[in-house]
Amino acid sequence: MTTAHETRLNITGMGCASCVGRVEAALQGVAGVSEATVNFAAATAQVAYDGPLSDVTQALQAAGYPAAIADVTMKIDQMSCASCVNRVERVLRADPAVIAADVNLATESATIRYVEGATDPASLAKLAGDAGYPAHIAQTDETSADKAHEATALTRTTLIAAALALPVFVLEMGGHMIPAFHHWVHQTIGLQASHLIQFALTSALLVGPGRVFYVKGIPSLLRRAPDMNALVAMGTGAAYLYSVIATFAPGLLPQGSANVYFEAASVIVVLILLGRAMEARAKGRTGAAIRKLVGLQPKTARVEQGNTTVDRPISQINVGDVLQIRPGERVPVDAVVLGGTSYVDESMISGEPVPVGKAPDDQVVGGTVNGTGALRVRAARVGADTVLAQVIRMVEQAQGAKLPIQGLVDKITAWFVPAVLAVALLTIAIWLIFGPAPALPMALVTGVSVLIIACPCAMGLATPTSIMVGTGRAAELGVLFRKGDALQQLQQAKVVALDKTGTLTMGRPELESITTVNGFDRDDVLRQAAAVESRSEHPVATAITRAGPADLPQPTGFTSQTGLGVRAVVEGREVVIGSPRLMDRNGVDLSGLTSEADQRAAAGATPLFVAIDGQAAALLTVSDPVKPGTIEALDRLHAMGLTLAMVTGDNARTAQALADKLGIDHVTAEVLPDGKLQAINTLRDQFGALAFVGDGINDAPALAASDTGVAIGTGTDVAIETADVVLMSGDLRGVANAVEISRRTMRNIRQNLGWAFGYNTLLIPVAAGALYPLGGPLLSPALAAGAMALSSVFVVTNALRLRRVRASLPERDMKHQTQAVAS
Structure with missing residues (x-):
């Protein structure tokens, strides 16, 4: 066998x-x-x-022994329209080793997932090349460099084409617009000489600047897979050949129909080249976010070697190397501070405007800017493992993503070009049969106009350009759309469910208030209480110690009673801290503090009593404070028409108190991780599509089960495995920014698609001459070319408006600076 x-x-x-x-x-x-x-x-x-x-x-x-799967991003050259995208995808997906292949016209790239070993990038590139689309593995920031080079080359080519086309246009159209000019040409150089000059200039233009349309378009026709270049080649070729016959063998044409259309072929090429040059310049600007991120990493780092330091390229930095960072320099890699103190500007990574204080054992993130202090650090993550590299990778993946809405475009463009060819042939046939004399020139004009105006460039660019600009702008605001469809799914959300601890709140208890009685001094009570609690590892004790002064006295005779409190002797005085039961056992009268304690407890805080030498001294209240900006963020989400829910494992009383304070609509409390999944399903059934916001670690199941999972302030791992959207900052206002970007981007995509499809739907009949029987004009092929080029430029320019999207809520200075990715 x-x-x-x-x-x-x-x-x-x-x-x-x-x-x-x-x-x-x-x-x-x-x-x-x-x-x-x-x-x-x-x-x-x-x-x-x-x-x-x-x-x-x-x-x-x-x-249990899966085949290794690999991903590769390849640059695909010579794609010009949406039909090219479909053709490249079909060729790649035909390889049995290819699991998925998504081609993006705006980035001119293909993201391919394949079975490793069964094929390789070189073989995949050959598949695309054999189909007429040369390919190679993409390098970081290659697209923007290519676009800049392409725009320059196209501008030069367009200028040459315009110089050749201008005399042709003036000789032919000048006579139609100014009769006196027509007579002057006829009397001086003669009509035949005018046609010969137009022939020579047009031939030079088509062989030179316009050659690209024939080199690419004719092979695609022979492969029975016509693309935009084929439409242009057929349209301009038909106009050119008809004009050549009219110039050199007019007797072959019906009487009165020997007209030349050299100017149409020339102007069409110039306008389409101009449109492509404008597209290339505009598309080059869509990658601005990636270029900014790549530019954040310095090229070299100062490495300690014995008693000296040497400058070493970033690529040669290894984990464990000790680096020196001077004031004002960028942090080269993710590292841990060994010595020195400084403030580091992490705004380009986290979106937080306030520099973060750094001291020994703190983490710093590569690409951030050191302040006025000098730091000595040990490299912890280098190369592709750094936060900045992860961010760049996620933005690139998001920019190359294909949204569900793109499926509609793909289905239409798959048959669009063949349908246009059929419509053009039908148009010519109808004009030849039913058109007024001379029918042949009018059939030619309408047929060429249909071919030119129907090029599906705008359709192919409508979605990917908006995705590129939208996700790039989101990254600048600290929002990373990790999974492609999240950009579309988030704007569909009806309810936003939030975890409590670490999401709505700071995630660690802090001392909220001190109320003293019986003449005790506030500072003295805090100093002695902090000294006692310094011997305890309980989170509440840590909060009290953290609030105290740096120079604490040494306690003696420390004892702890589980569930009740602690006691110790500080500077000769017995200090007891704990619950009402502990105070009752020690005979301490709390009558002056119990009312306030009950009020604080009802608001979700934890009350603790302090007794000194058997007398009530103070009420301490400890709580997990709400993050700065949270109330503003929730108000903004409400204003967007979203329902807000809290899903937490905390006790119901504390959760409800916080929900009342923040204006949250629905509370589900005292649930374990599997209970969160049930709560999410219940909310989804009640309200509709759901986005869950959590810290991305203990909330991983809920993030994965929601329609859109949003991880907030999770640390350097940025919840890569579970979240659809990652917020680099711990500020909840990033959620409002994410929803805003999602809605604005999808609205932009719908505008682009509406324009692209509406343009073709409305103008193809006009180009075919549908208005002529009603007294309307015939559309000139040159005007059709201009309209087609402007349509693509409109789509790209409209997408670029997303670069001006402002944060849904303005970033402002905050008294409490939350640690961002590096914490």
Whole structure:
């Protein structure tokens, strides 16, 4: 028996030689597999099979030894319209080793997921190249550099084309607009000489600047996969050939129809080249966010070597290297502070405007700016593992994403160009049969106009350009859309559910208030209470100690009574801190403090009593404070028409008190992680699409189960595995910014699609001459070319408006600075 395929797969999960037999058994159990040989040392399997490769990979997955999957981003050249996107995707997806392939016209790139070993990037690039679209592996920030070069080259080409087309246009159209000029041409150089000059200039233009349309368009026609270049080549070619016959063999044409259309072919090429140059310049600006992020990382770092320091390229920095950072310099890599103190501006990573204080054992993030102090740090994460590298990677993935709404565009553009060719041929036939004499020139004009005006460039650019600009602007505001469809899903949310601790609140208790009685001094009471609590590791005790002065006295005789409180002797005085029961056991009269304690407890705080030498001294209240900006953020979300819910494991009394304070509509409290999933499903059934906002660690199940998971202030891992949207700052106002960006971007996409589809729907009949029988004009092919070019430029320019989106809520100085990604 002969087999159709033989491939090598990279196998993961094999831990010992006995795994080889299990993998081979799994492979040989697949229908169609005739031979399977597994190499443990190389972790590969050589498989001969006759059938879909997916059956093989599914069998390996089921056996617990999945085939290695890889992702690659490739630059695809020579794509010009939406139909090119579909063609490249079909070619790539036809490879059985390709799991997914998404092509983006705006970035001129393809994101491909494939079975490692069964194929490789070079083979995938060859597939695209054989289809007429040269490809290579993309490099960081390559698109923007390519676009700048392309825009410069296209501008130069357009100027040459315009110089050749201008005399042609003046000779032909000048006579139509100014009769005296027509007579002057006829009397001086003659009509035939005018046509010969137009022929020479137009030929030079089509062979030179306009050659690109024929080089790309004619092969696509021969492959029976016509694209935009094919439409332009057919339109201008028809006008040119008709004019050549009219110039050199007018007798072959019906009487009265020997007109030349050299100016139409020339102007069409100039206008389309001009449109492409404007597109290239505009699309080059869509990658501004990536360029900013890449520019944040310094090129070198100062590394300690013995008693000296040397400047070393960032690529040569290793984990554990000790670096020196001078005042005003950018932090080269993610690191831990070993010595020195300073304030670091983390705004470009976290969106927070206030510099963050750094001292030994604190973390600093690569790309942030050191303040006035000098720091000595140890490199903790380098290369692709740094926060900045993760951010760049997520923004690139988001910019290359294909939203669900793009599916509609893909389905339409798949048949659009062939349909346009059919409409153009039908238009020519109708004019030849029913048109007034001379019918042939009018049939030519309308047919060429249909071909030119229907180019689907705007359709292909409508969605990806908005995604690129929208996600780039979001990144500048500290919002990362990690998963492509999150950009569309978030704007559909009807309810926003929020975790409490670490999301609405700071996530750690702080001393809220001190109320003294019986003549005790506030500062003295805090100093002695902090000294006692310094011996306890309880979070509430830590909050009291943190609020006290730095120079605390040493307590003696410290004892702790679980669930009641603590006691110790401080500077010769017995200090007792704890609950009313502990005070009652010690005979302490709390009559002057119980009323306030009850009020504080009702508001969600934890009251603690302090007694000194058997006499009531003070009431301390400790609470998890609300994050700065939270109330503003929730008010903004309410103003957006969203329902707000809190889902927390805290007790119901505390949760409800906080909800009343913040104006939250719905509270679900005292739930375990699996209970959060049930609460989310209940909220979704009641209100509709749901976005869950949590810290991305203990809320991972809820983030994964929601329609859109938003991770907020999670630390350097930025919840990569679970969240759809990542907020680099701990400020909840980022949620409002994320919703705003999502809504504005989707509105922009709908505007672009409405323009692109409406443009073609309305103007194709006009180009075909539908208005002519009603007394309307015929659309000139040159005007059709101008309209088509302007349509694409309109779409890209409209998308660029997203760069001006302001934060939903203005960033402002905050008294409490929350740690961002680096904390």
